[in-house]
Amino acid sequence: xxxxxxxxxxxxxxxxxxxxxxxxxxxxxxxxxxxxxxxxxxxxxxxxxxxxxxxxxxxxxxxxxxxxxxxxxxxxxxxxxxxxxxxxxxxxxxxxxxxxxxxxxxxxxxxxxxxxxxxxxxxxxxxxxxxxxxxxxxxxxxxxxxxxxxxxxxxxxxxxxxxxxxxxxxxxxxxxxxxxxxxxxxxxxxxxxxxxxxxxxxxxxxxxxxxxxxxxxxxxxxxxxxxxxxxxxxxxxxxxxxxxxxxxxxxxxxxxxxxxxxxxxxxxxxxxxxxxxxxxxxxxxxxxxxxxxxxxxxxxxxxxxxxxxxxxxxxxxxxxxxxxxxxxxxxxxxxxxxxxxxxxxxxxxxxxxxxxxxxxxxxxxxxxxxxxxxxxxxxxxxxxxxxxxxxxxxxxxxxxxxxxxxx
Amino acid sequence: xxxxxxxxxxxxxxxxxxxxxxxxxxxxxxxxxxxxxxxxxxxxxxxxxxxxxxxxxxxxxxxxxxxxxxxxxxxxxxxxxxxxxxxxxxxxxxxxxxxxxxxxxxxxxxxxxxxxxxxxxxxxxxxxxxxxxxxxxxxxxxxxxxxxxxxxxxxxxxxxxxxxxxxxxxxxxxxxxxxxxxxxxxxxxxxxxxxxxxxxxxxxxxxxxxxxxxxxxxxxxxxxxxxxxxxxxxxxxxxxxxxxxxxxxxxxxxxxxxxxxxxxxxxxxxxxxxxxxxxxxxxxxxxxxxxxxxxxxxxxxxxxxxxxxxxxxxxxxxxxxxxxx
Numbered sequence: 001x002x003x004x005x006x007x008x009x010x011x012x013x014x015x016x017x018x019x020x021x022x023x024x025x026x027x028x029x030x031x032x033x034x035x036x037x038x039x040x041x042x043x044x045x046x047x048x049x050x051x052x053x054x055x056x057x058x059x060x061x062x063x064x065x066x067x068x069x070x071x072x073x074x075x076x077x078x079x080x081x082x083x084x085x086x087x088x089x090x091x092x093x094x095x096x097x098x099x100x101x102x103x104x105x106x107x108x109x110x111x112x113x114x115x116x117x118x119x120x121x122x123x124x125x126x127x128x129x130x131x132x133x134x135x136x137x138x139x140x141x142x143x144x145x146x147x148x149x150x151x152x153x154x155x156x157x158x159x160x161x162x163x164x165x166x167x168x169x170x171x172x173x174x175x176x177x178x179x180x181x182x183x184x185x186x187x188x189x190x191x192x193x194x195x196x197x198x199x200x201x202x203x204x205x206x207x208x209x210x211x212x213x214x215x216x217x218x219x220x221x222x223x224x225x226x227x228x229x230x231x232x233x234x235x236x237x238x239x240x241x242x243x244x245x246x247x248x249x250x251x252x253x254x255x256x257x258x259x260x261x262x263x264x265x266x267x268x269x270x271x272x273x274x275x276x277x278x279x280x281x282x283x284x285x286x287x288x289x290x291x292x293x294x295x296x297x298x299x300x301x302x303x304x305x306x307x308x309x310x311x312x313x314x315x316x317x318x319x320x321x322x323x324x325x326x327x328x329x330x331x332x333x334x335x336x337x338x339x340x341x342x343x344x345x346x347x348x349x350x351x352x353x354x355x356x357x358x359x360x361x362x363x364x365x366x367x368x369x370x371x372x373x374x375x376x377x378x379x380x381x382x383x384x385x386x387x388x389x390x391x392x393x394x395x396x397x398x399x400x401x402x403x404x405x406x407x
Numbered sequence: 408x409x410x411x412x413x414x415x416x417x418x419x420x421x422x423x424x425x426x427x428x429x430x431x432x433x434x435x436x437x438x439x440x441x442x443x444x445x446x447x448x449x450x451x452x453x454x455x456x457x458x459x460x461x462x463x464x465x466x467x468x469x470x471x472x473x474x475x476x477x478x479x480x481x482x483x484x485x486x487x488x489x490x491x492x493x494x495x496x497x498x499x500x501x502x503x504x505x506x507x508x509x510x511x512x513x514x515x516x517x518x519x520x521x522x523x524x525x526x527x528x529x530x531x532x533x534x535x536x537x538x539x540x541x542x543x544x545x546x547x548x549x550x551x552x553x554x555x556x557x558x559x560x561x562x563x564x565x566x567x568x569x570x571x572x573x574x575x576x577x578x579x580x581x582x583x584x585x586x587x588x589x590x591x592x593x594x595x596x597x598x599x600x601x602x603x604x605x606x607x608x609x610x611x612x613x614x615x616x617x618x619x620x621x622x623x624x625x626x627x628x629x630x631x632x633x634x635x636x637x638x639x640x641x642x643x644x645x646x647x648x649x650x651x652x653x654x655x656x657x658x659x660x661x662x663x664x665x666x667x668x669x670x671x672x673x674x675x676x677x678x679x680x681x682x683x684x685x686x687x688x689x690x691x692x693x694x695x696x697x698x699x700x701x702x703x704x705x706x707x708x709x710x711x712x713x714x715x716x717x718x719x720x721x722x723x724x725x726x727x728x729x730x731x732x
Contacts, residue, residue: 088645112647
């Protein structure tokens with residue numbers, strides 16, 4: 001027993017000594033490489049990637065683009081976090097990346113973005129947001145941080161329009177009875193709230209009605225938050241939201257509710273703010289239409305070919321290419337800043353497919369490991385570029401525009 | 408074989424098994440250091456990181472050792488930590504006092520623990536049964552608290568409020584003080600001996616006049632203090648709390664206690680430092696897997712296999728021919 005106690009005491013002393021070393025250490029951030037002609041491939045750059053989702057098709061497609069294309073093309077190594085459930089997990093993952101000498105972090109996780117930015121700034125590690133943006137308030141607070149590179153992704157207006165355009169697509173065809181899947185709306189996820197708001201406003205406009213007293217973007221967002229993000233079926237003038245399900249419970253009750261909405265004979269169109277293929281595809285009736293906002297995968301193409309899915313607003317995996325090159329550029333001493341010297345915030349939209357042929361064409365490009373939508377040659381033009389060049393490049397996000405850029 | 412020889416052999420074997428968790432920790436430490444040197448890891452930052460990542464589990468699990476010593480089990484500790492942290496954060500937002508936040512965290516956690524143990528006493532149920540009910544209740548309470556707070560899906564304490572105490576020194580002081588408190592109670596007071604006796608043989612304990620219910624209440628109260636401190640440390644590290652806060656802590660506590668060599672059946676072989684050794688070992692193992700860039704699925708499988716191995720070794724140790732001494 002004495003030996004055991006001595007060993008334990010010895011271990012404690014060792015831990016304390018290293019803790020002292022940890023407390024006294026100084027971080028060295030940034031880098032000293034400066035090459036304006038193009039990315040410096042002579043030294044490997046480690047980049048941490050924060051993810052809150054490791055299993056969805058979208059998350060896997062993004063990861064494949066970074067690990068199977070970008071990592072093969074550039075002298076970089078991506079370190080992925082585990083699935084991050086909360087702010088503490090995000091902080092731990094950032095600590096892990098810093099300990100492993102990552103020079104930059106690209107974040108797909110949003111439990112506490114301000115804390116992520118603060119932690120990276122404090123430790124001299126570059127930080128960028130992929131496939132998302134900060135709120136205006138947050139941007140104003142952090143835009144001047146030296147190590148905050150910026151954000152590229154659909155802003156909230158783009159999310160709103162994605163929902164609006166999808167609902168309008170069906171309303172224009174004369175459909176009036178809808179079932180809706182609200183995804184993470186009850187969890188206060190802004191992206192899904194704005195998409196849902198867009199769908200509801202489109203219904204209000206087509207039906208000459210209101211939903212919870214609201215009929216435009218501002219009032220609808222306010223009404224949704226006012227209702228605690230809990231939506232209900234309602235008659236909206238000449239249009240009707242017949243059924244509504246939200247959340248990601250994945251239990252029998254949840255699947256039962258989805259089936260009930262899809263099995264309602266009056267429902268003509270099923271709309272989903274996300275994950276519609278998971279939620280509704282299994283229950284959808286042959287005469288119903290299904291629209292979803294998600295990403296391009298072999299499964300979604302197959303669903304479009306079978307007629308199960310007929311509208312898909314999808315992110316493309318290479319959409320995270322520009323944020324990568326901006327991060328690499330910053331790490332190698334050529335940060336891309338706005339004219340005022342701030343971090344950038346650039347909105348990027350979706351590819352919309354309304355036919356199987358379109359979806360197939362998009363997917364072939366999107367899943368390519370040799371010629372993806374954004375190739376190295378295209379991304380290299382952004383290395384050390386001006387803000388206006390980066391903005392112009394990112395904002396040409398439609399499939400046709402990107403094909404033009406590739407030429 | 409004479410009795411003396413048998414006893415010596417068993418004692419040697421027992422000592423070896425007792426040292427196994429410490430040796431495991433030393434081994435993991437050595438592997439981590441070697442990898443850190445080979446892979447050019449920032450070693451000082453890594454140690455700071457290991458402390459940050461293990462301190463909550465060390466504190467919460469060390470208190471839980473008192474429960475496990477009784478041969479009992481509490482699966483609601485993670486949910487209890489989450490509820491305590493949420494209410495503590497709400498208390499800070501009302502009062503603006505970090506001290507009030509600390510006291511509320513500890514008070515709520517102790518309260519929850521006492522409810523579990525008192526309910527078990529009133530209804531004469533095994534304590535772990537009431538903790539299962541508490542797990543459901545607390546999980547629902549988390550959603551109610553977040554909903555009632557009215558600020559979306561999180562409850563936040565301003566980062567500036569806890570920045571001053573979000574450092575390794577503060578966490579180490581909290582951890583060492585609580586460890587010292589627990590070691591004192593467990594190894595130097597009657598309470599620890601009674602707990603071990605109760606866990607090892609409840610019938611004999613009862614016949615000698617020990618009150619099992621009182622011991623259970625005391626064990627849960629001490630565990631509650633650890634959970635409350637864990638909740639407070641969670642807020643200092645990440646002051647944005649959600650329904651997912653501490654979602655893995657409950658399982659981490661169980662794994663750490665077993666990983667540290669604590670017999671799952673409790674009793675005389677229980678060791679108060681098991682949780683600390685187990686928690687740090689787990690964190691080191693995670694760091695090693697991260698450094699090796701192992702896929703998280705592979706990492707989970709490795710951890711599961713080690714867990715089974717440790718339980719097997721722990722059980723083997725109990726197959727001796729003589730009672731522990």
